[in-house]
Amino acid sequence: MSQSVPAAPAVPAPAQLMDQLAAAAAAYYRHFTALAAERGLTLVQGKTLSLLREPRSMRSLADLLACDASNMTGVVDRLESRGLVRREVDPADRRIKNVLLTEAGEQTVRLIRAEMMSSLTGLEQMSEDERRDFQALLCRVFPGTAAT
Numbered sequence: 357m358s359q360s361v362p363a364a365p366a367v368p369a370p371a372q373l374m375d376q377l378a379a380a381a382a383a384y385y386r387h388f389t390a391l392a393a394e395r396g397l398t399l400v401q402g403k404t405l406s407l408l409r410e411p412r413s414m415r416s417l418a419d420l421l422a423c424d425a426s427n428m429t430g431v432v433d434r435l436e437s438r439g440l441v442r443r444e445v446d447p448a449d450r451r452i453k454n455v456l457l458t459e460a461g462e463q464t465v466r467l468i469r470a471e472m473m474s475s476l477t478g479l480e481q482m483s484e485d486e487r488r489d490f491q492a493l494l495c496r497v498f499p500g501t502a503a504t
Contacts, residue, residue, distance in 0.1 A: 387475055391468050404431055405440060405465050411454040440464060
């Protein structure tokens with residue numbers, strides 16, 4: 357009796373990969389949006405908090421979130437009124453205000469991140485080599501996204 361060798365999967369076209377990446381990003385942000393909403397945050401507010409691993413200027417936040425600086429002011433105002441961030445003068449240039457997480461903001465980011473990780477179990481199941489390869493591929497596709 358002859359055994360048939362399963363055919364190798366078809367190599368996806370770049371457009372197929374782009375569509376799959378778009379679907380993965382949409383699923384990620386749907387979940388992130390839901391978790392942020394559970395804490396009374398909008399998607400942009402949640403993303404702002406997640407970008408504040410280090411103090412950032414309002415301009416830097418606006419650039420990273422691809423929004424107008426005037427919109428960023430409103431986002432930061434609302435986060436500050438909830439005690440999740442604070443502003444402080446940049447020691448190198450007193451005209452610049454940096455935004456920093458408060459302890460409550462750090463806790464909120466930790467909770468959202470932990471819940472996101474609990475749903476992305478595939479990342480935890482990857483070997484160290486697979487994670488390195490995955491990161492290298494992401495950096496190759498999106499050169500400006502090297503992990504910090």
